[in-house]
Amino acid sequence: MTDLARIRNFSIVAHIDHGKSTLADRLIQLTGTVAERDMKAQMLDSMDIERERGITIKANTVRIEYPAKDGQTYILNLIDTPGHVDFAYEVSRSMRAVEGSLLVVDASQGVEAQTLANVYQAIDANHEIVPVLNKIDLPAAEPARVKEQIEDVIGIDASQALEISAKTGLGIPEVLEAIVTRLPAPKGDRDAPLKAMLVDSWYDSYLGVVVMIRIIDGVVRKGDMIKMMQTGARYGIDKLAVLKPQMVDIKELGPGEIGIFTASIKQVRDTRVGDTITHEKRPCAKALPGFKPSIPVVFCGLFPVDANDFDDLRDAIEKLQLNDASFTAEMETSAALGFGFRCGFLGLLHLEVIRDRLEREYDIDLITTAPSVVYHIHMKDGTMRELHNPADMPDLTYVERIEEPRIKATILVPDEYLGAVLKLCEDRRGIQMDLTYAGQRAMVVYDLPLNEVVFDFYDRLKSVTKGYASFDYQMQGYREDKLVKMSILVNDEPVDALSMMVHRDRADARGRAMCEKLKELIPRHMFKIPIQAAIGGKVIARETLSALRKDVTAKCYGGDATRKKKLLEKQKAGKKKMRQFGKVEIPQEAFINALKMDS
Amino acid sequence: MDERPGFGLYVHWPFCQSKCPYCDFNSHVSASVDHVAWREALASEIRRSAAETGSRVIDTIFFGGGTPSLMPPETVGAVIEAARSSWTASNDMEITLEANPTSVEAGRFQAYADAGVNRVSVGVQSLVEDDLRALGRLHSVEEARAAVATAQQIFPRVSFDLIYARQNQTLESWRNELAQALSMSSGHLSLYQLTIEPSTAFGDRFSKGSLRGLPDEDLGADMFDLTQDMTEAAGLPAYETSNHASLGHEARHNLIYWRSGEWVGVGPGAHGRLSLPEGRTATETHLAPLKWLAAVRDEGSGESLRIQLSPEDVREEAVLMGLRLGEGVSLDGLKNVKAINELTELGLIEVASDRVRLTRKGKPLLNAILRQLLT
Ligand SMILES: Nc1nc2c(ncn2[C@@H]2O[C@H](COP(=O)(O)OP(=O)(O)OP(=O)(O)O)[C@@H](O)[C@H]2O)c(=O)[nH]1
Ligand SMILES: C[S@@+](CC[C@H](N)C(=O)[O-])C[C@H]1O[C@@H](n2cnc3c(N)ncnc32)[C@H](O)[C@@H]1O
Ligand code: SF4
Ligand SMILES: [Mg+2]
Numbered sequence: 001m002t003d004l005a006r007i008r009n010f011s012i013v014a015h016i017d018h019g020k021s022t023l024a025d026r027l028i029q030l031t032g033t034v035a036e037r038d039m040k041a042q043m044l045d046s047m048d049i050e051r052e053r054g055i056t057i058k059a060n061t062v063r064i065e066y067p068a069k070d071g072q073t074y075i076l077n078l079i080d081t082p083g084h085v086d087f088a089y090e091v092s093r094s095m096r097a098v099e100g101s102l103l104v105v106d107a108s109q110g111v112e113a114q115t116l117a118n119v120y121q122a123i124d125a126n127h128e129i130v131p132v133l134n135k136i137d138l139p140a141a142e143p144a145r146v147k148e149q150i151e152d153v154i155g156i157d158a159s160q161a162l163e164i165s166a167k168t169g170l171g172i173p174e175v176l177e178a179i180v181t182r183l184p185a186p187k188g189d190r191d192a193p194l195k196a197m198l199v200d201s202w203y204d205s206y207l208g209v210v211v212m213i214r215i216i217d218g219v220v221r222k223g224d225m226i227k228m229m230q231t232g233a234r235y236g237i238d239k240l241a242v243l244k245p246q247m248v249d250i251k252e253l254g255p256g257e258i259g260i261f262t263a264s265i266k267q268v269r270d271t272r273v274g275d276t277i278t279h280e281k282r283p284c285a286k287a288l289p290g291f292k293p294s295i296p297v298v299f300c301g302l303f304p305v306d307a308n309d310f311d312d313l314r315d316a317i318e319k320l321q322l323n324d325a326s327f328t329a330e331m332e333t334s335a336a337l338g339f340g341f342r343c344g345f346l347g348l349l350h351l352e353v354i355r356d357r358l359e360r361e362y363d364i365d366l367i368t369t370a371p372s373v374v375y376h377i378h379m380k381d382g383t384m385r386e387l388h389n390p391a392d393m394p395d396l397t398y399v400e401r402i403e404e405p406r407i408k409a410t411i412l413v414p415d416e417y418l419g420a421v422l423k424l425c426e427d428r429r430g431i432q433m434d435l436t437y438a439g440q441r442a443m444v445v446y447d448l449p450l451n452e453v454v455f456d457f458y459d460r461l462k463s464v465t466k467g468y469a470s471f472d473y474q475m476q477g478y479r480e481d482k483l484v485k486m487s488i489l490v491n492d493e494p495v496d497a498l499s500m501m502v503h504r505d506r507a508d509a510r511g512r513a514m515c516e517k518l519k520e521l522i523p524r525h526m527f528k529i530p531i532q533a534a535i536g537g538k539v540i541a542r543e544t545l546s547a548l549r550k551d552v553t554a555k556c557y558g559g560d561a562t563r564k565k566k567l568l569e570k571q572k573a574g575k576k577k578m579r580q581f582g583k584v585e586i587p588q589e590a591f592i593n594a595l596k597m598d599s
Numbered sequence: 600m601d602e603r604p605g606f607g608l609y610v611h612w613p614f615c616q617s618k619c620p621y622c623d624f625n626s627h628v629s630a631s632v633d634h635v636a637w638r639e640a641l642a643s644e645i646r647r648s649a650a651e652t653g654s655r656v657i658d659t660i661f662f663g664g665g666t667p668s669l670m671p672p673e674t675v676g677a678v679i680e681a682a683r684s685s686w687t688a689s690n691d692m693e694i695t696l697e698a699n700p701t702s703v704e705a706g707r708f709q710a711y712a713d714a715g716v717n718r719v720s721v722g723v724q725s726l727v728e729d730d731l732r733a734l735g736r737l738h739s740v741e742e743a744r745a746a747v748a749t750a751q752q753i754f755p756r757v758s759f760d761l762i763y764a765r766q767n768q769t770l771e772s773w774r775n776e777l778a779q780a781l782s783m784s785s786g787h788l789s790l791y792q793l794t795i796e797p798s799t800a801f802g803d804r805f806s807k808g809s810l811r812g813l814p815d816e817d818l819g820a821d822m823f824d825l826t827q828d829m830t831e832a833a834g835l836p837a838y839e840t841s842n843h844a845s846l847g848h849e850a851r852h853n854l855i856y857w858r859s860g861e862w863v864g865v866g867p868g869a870h871g872r873l874s875l876p877e878g879r880t881a882t883e884t885h886l887a888p889l890k891w892l893a894a895v896r897d898e899g900s901g902e903s904l905r906i907q908l909s910p911e912d913v914r915e916e917a918v919l920m921g922l923r924l925g926e927g928v929s930l931d932g933l934k935n936v937k938a939i940n941e942l943t944e945l946g947l948i949e950v951a952s953d954r955v956r957l958t959r960k961g962k963p964l965l966n967a968i969l970r971q972l973l974t
Contacts, residue, residue: 526967527945549820552965554791554841556923557663558609558856559870562881564919565912572974583941 002075005185007256009077009214011059011094013122014104015112015470016083019134021045021056022166023104023175024080030172031064031076033244044080044245049356056082057353058323059094059200061212061258063242068180076179077258083114085458085472086347089294089326091118093273095125096291097199097214097258100183102175107133107141107163110441111149112470113412119154128183131158132175137165145439153438188255194218195284196277198228199258203319207239209265213277214258217284221252225280226263229287233270234280235263268318273325294326296344297405297475298351298454299388301332301369301497302358303340305576305588309364310339316362317341320354327354334391334496337367337579342388345371348454352592367579367588369497370595373451376403376478391496393485396536403478404501405450408433410443411461413469418442420464428452429503447476451501455595486511486540488518489532493582497591507533511541514594521590524548529584604860606652607659607852608682610641611866612667613888616699619735620800621762621793625868625886626665633892638674640895642681644865644884647900649685652863652873657686659693659852662716668698672707676714693718693756693851700746700759701738708746708753718756720789720850721747726776730765735800744783751785756848758787763826764819765793767812773822774829781833786848790826791841792819823963840923840965857924859917867891867901879908915973922965922972927956938971 012020021042028034028043044060045051059081067073079098081091095101101122105115122129131150133143147158162178164171200212213220220226222240227233239262241247253259265271274291278284304313317329328344345351348371355368375387378400387393409430413421415437425432425446434445448457453473461469486507488498498518502510511533518531526548533541556564578585615626660682662675679694695718696711698704708719723743725731731740738746743759750757761780763773780788795805795813804810814822830836835843839857842850855862864871864884868891871882883904885891895901908916914932921928930953933939939955942948947961947968961968 526942526947526964526971548816548964548967550816550823550963551967552792552823552840552963554794556840556856556920557853558862558864558872559868561856561872561916561920562870562883565916568915568919568969568973571970575970575974 002254002257004188004256006072006074007077007186008074008100008179008183009079009098009186009256009258010100010102010179010183011079011081011091011098011127012102012104013081013091013095013118014083014134015106015109015114015118016055018083018104018106018109018112018115019166020083020104021080023102023132023134023164023172024060024062024078026166026169026172027076027078027176028062028064028245030169030176031066033062033064047357048360049353055084056080057084057087057090058082059090060245061200061243062245063258064244066176066180069177070180074180075257076176084349085114085117086345086350086353088114088117088121089346092121092125093199093291093325095121095127096274097197098127099186100128100130100179102179103129103131104134105131105146105150107136107143107146108138109468110142110146111153111412111438113410113472114470116154116410116412117472119156129156130178130182131156131161133161133163134166136163137168137170149439153443186256188215189217190219190255192217193282193284194220194224194226194277194279195288196220196253197288198271198273198275198277200273200323201271202323203268207262209268209271209322210260210262211265211271211277212258212260213253215253215255216288217255218279219252219254220261220277220279226277227280227283228270228272228275228277229283230272230275230290231270233265233267235265235270237261237263268322271322291325294346295475296326296328296346297373297450298345298348298371299342299374300345300351300371300592301334301337301340301342301367301389302329302355303334303337303367303369305365305367305579307338312362313341313358313364313366316358316364317343319362320357324354326350332389334369337369337497340367344388347458348456349458365576365588367497368592370500370591371454372500373405373454375405375483375501378403387501390485390499390501393499393501401480402483402501403480404483406476406479407448407450407453407473408476409446409448409453409471409473411446411469411471412438412441412443413465414441417465417468418444421461421469424457424460424464428457429506448473449481449503450475484535486514487534488514489530489534489539490518490522490586491529491582491584492532493584495581495586498594500595504535507535508540511535515541515543517594518590519543519545521593522584522586525584527583604858605658605851605855606655606686606860607661607855607862608645608657609852609862609864609866609869609871610660610662610667610678611665611864611869612662612670613665613867614669615664615666616669616701616737617735618800620804621734621796623796623799623802624665627888629888634671634674636892636896638671638677640892640901641674641678641865643895643899644901645678645681645685645863648863648865648871651875652686652861655686655861656689657682657692658689659855660695661852662696664697666699666704667696668704668707668711670696672710672714675711675716679715695720695850695852697722698746698750699738700743702742702745705742705746705749708749712753717754718758718850719750719754720787721750721757721759723747723759723780724762725765726761726779727772730768733766734762747783756787757785758789758844758850759784760789760791762791762793764814764822766810768814768822770818770821770825774825777826777829781829781835784833784835786835787842787844787850788830788835789842790830792823820963827959827962836925837962838925840962854924857920859913859920865901877907879913881906881908918973919969922955922957922969925956927954929953930955933972935972942968942971 014020064076079094150158195217196213196215242259276287329341332342377385380400430446430448482504515531528547529545531543696716830843867888868886884901885903891901917932
């Protein structure tokens, strides 16, 4: 157990790509937490998807020991957080477990939308904030200007901001000193009943359910009988450890400390982030307030390609929810796709990540249906229905009006790209609410339909501004509009999984774009395939995928029998990634890719 | 056509004078070849195989490559001799040798005939001079024509190969070239659309995007159609996807493959299929020439793989190979009734007297049809 005065807990927060994970690497490296030969870039980004995409998806905690200038050795628990807006829930959750934040700002980019969003969250969590200007090795770095921006735009004192390069290691010793001298030590009572916050949990194939906790009061030891206050579940602690970042067993954890335990937890459902953990025999009086639940904004159906995998999918979803409380899942059935789940996500990237993780970590092939937001359908009888799936759209004769969710989007963009951003927002049915300037940069606020944003707005924004714009949003409530259900017919058969809600004025363009996209995404068949978009019984767009003309292997001798067999096996596997609609096979990626618009 | 699939011997000669940029056959350029060692190794492999097949009637021998026309005629003779003494030779055994049409090789044709070869298949590839260069060939059009003519004087049966759907080839130029080929032909022609194989020089250029001027799917389909029309009109219809012959001139050896007969494969990377008491068996030998040679010498066998095929495997192979043939395959092997009905409705296959065949419309779609029938 460690003296509270020698503990510091903090999160590293920033806009995407400003260098949080690289800074974490340097802190781990300089304190010798990981042997030099085991270091690799962004070492906390351990998931395959994180490494492939070069972004952090999950917050990660590491315990490091730092001998400070005052002669004392401190225990530092750092949490590296993701920067992408879809994972903001990870950040807010992490912040609840610590007392301070390093606010990293890329000195060549300046303050961005997520910088702002993170500051608000940090203030909300009563954090001490230490601004850190990163990437000052870059020729384009302008630390003086960025400091001014921090003061003007965010309104916090930047005179003490540190100037560092997480890449070269410049200024890292100063970061460590600032953590010790400028961030507060945690508070807590060692003798009080145990009160610990369930910060995170995940499923490990060897250890089972692993639970990460932050101790507020009291002490926990291996063998203790504990209780989860919200779910009422009781367990005996089998293993207690800290992450360095690999697990290192520890005898006890006291106030202010962060660590993990395992307890042969059978029911994955028993573990909820934000829950309070206490001793069974001597419980604490009052539970912690818990985390604000996140509200999913994008929904889609996830179906196993192989119907026999349904139980595995259910199991995988439960396990993954342990690690990510921000996605929801409810069973659903579809005529064409069988049994599956309707899942809710915080954004499209979140959706893609969860789908990828289910496929990879649990080895299940999935079909993803067209993502949708939640519409409010007001019926003529005065009732209101939430529509999560366009396929469930009730008969229009009973519908009074349809409302869609709107967001308030904040976009920061250099002057020269402002025009492109305004056009994009107008194209997406946006209503401008505000436009202000901070130096060379404009801050625009738009009221936008969420439905126009979830699919590819972020990608489009990046491309029209060469990556220089940043974006954040908040839900704004519901508003009525002229919304209709558009169906897609492939070879004259409606494909439910592709139907979507659209604004009437945009339906024709959207329908044409969908048909064109599907024409690219569906491979040619041995017959020609009409692809149509329709509203009610009226066709609004049509494309024809022409028939395949030639697919034949020219030479095939004795030795090629084996080769052809192998090819056939591959094709059999490939066929599993296809879905049959009537006589047409549609590749599973088509369901989501068809929605990505080029304009 | 006699429909007994038969029993044949495939002999692989893995050496070439240079490596053609499109070729993914097991072929290697080697500064020197120990011909005595190779002769003995091939003969030893034949004896090893004969020990397990027992005394059968052997119908065909095929020397393939690589470039078998680089083999010393004595080696060809020794292999034929080993086969004749290991199995019972059928009365009219077909003995084919693949030949490249350089003048040096044509000069050896008589010696091959003396050794027992009675059919050659000449790799002409193109009758357009510049295209031969682009295909990396070492011979000229004139040499190729001369080699075919020489062969036709010496051997009772001669075939030659052309590769079409080449870079920058037009439908008209192919019409012209094919007409010339048909006038040169004496009963058998192999007409292959150029396939871009991975890990060949063309394959590398293709994946880098620097292999330009290849025909698109439509032009490829038009060329295939034209090929069917012209060869049919000339009395050399396709009896297999890419092989054309007048009645009775079909390559009996290759028919063994397509009809799922039995064959022994000797030489590096050769495959075999045998019906043995334990079931239908697939064999393979070491691919690398020197590894194969050492294995034969030191371990008494060049075999690297042997698997028992399941009834399902046998059935699938029979369809994969057999649908290439004009005669089609027996309906027995096909269980997917729904696919058969759909494909019949689309006019891509036809079912008659318990056999399934591709229609003219189905021929260029063989792979897609197989996918539907078998996956
Ligand atoms: N030149 C320079 N590049 C840096 C520096 N720090 C980070 N980078 C680079 O910036 C990119 C993003 O760094 P990360 O550490 O992954 O950023 P992040 O903030 O963790 O990103 P997310 O987790 O996705 O939000 C990488 O290519 C890093 O190599 C720096 O000090 N100088
Ligand atoms: C074993 S190969 C070559 C035999 C001989 N060495 C020669 O080159 O003439 C048999 C035939 O396959 C054909 N062939 C080889 N590679 C090909 C490819 N990539 N695409 C189409 N046909 C090919 C050629 O017509 C060749 O003559
Ligand atoms: S095409 Fe013939 S000559 Fe050319 S490398 Fe292949 S086997 Fe050898
Ligand atoms: Mg990161």
